[in-house]
Amino acid sequence: MTNEFHNPVRQKLKDGQKTAGAFLQIPHSIPAEIFSMAGFDWLIVDMEHAPGDYGDLLHQLQAISGSGTVPFVRPPWNDDVAIKKILDAGAQGVLVPYVNTGAEARSAVAACRYPPLGVRGVSGSNRAARYGNNVKNYLDVANREIIVITAIETREAIDNLDDILAVDGLDGIFIGPMDLATNLGHIGNPGHPDVLAAFAEIEAKVLVTDKFLGTLTTTWERTQECFAKGYQWLIVMQDGSALVRAANEMAARIRREYGEG
16 A cells, blocks of 8 residues: 555646536444545545544544555544644545634635645654655655635635635635525525625636535435535535435335324
């Protein structure tokens, strides 16, 4: 196995290709391993809304390792220490939530970059550097290979989107449908016309820049629509939600066919 640290999703995005992945919100290695076998471009471990800790994250990343699927993580917050631990564990990209200003976007990027480009602490003994077996290569290329995405989830972020897009080293923008809908006064309703208008406003600005655009879709029709518009990074399903849906459908069918008793 080569020790060279390389992020194939970065090249795909630079080439204008479409990529898709799934949220891992069950804090266990088995769902991560199952989803990594499916052939997604990437998977993203959710540490913002899921109950997993850094030990769970390590096991999830180990389960993904060797599959060819690139591991991303959504940190619990735009926090230097949290992001440092996530990257040291071996994440190759981060989706930083609730970024509302250019200054906050610069802080997110800095947390992912070694000095002089950022503030990430340096360690050669972590998992990302193969526990010391790949120190020089990792330190040489990590600033280039780590993908940084920030989430647009508020009206404030939309109003400051020009400043956010101007941040050097920021790779992509993610639209958080549920948070954005709630912030705009339409809790739980990302399909409201006001929310869709906000999506269009963001799309118009991001899709003409060198930043890629992503969001959460969960239906095939919405996935097709977003890819047709130029989105390149789509979360198309979630492990827990997929399990719930499959269980509910099977249980409902059993009740319909064979009765309640």
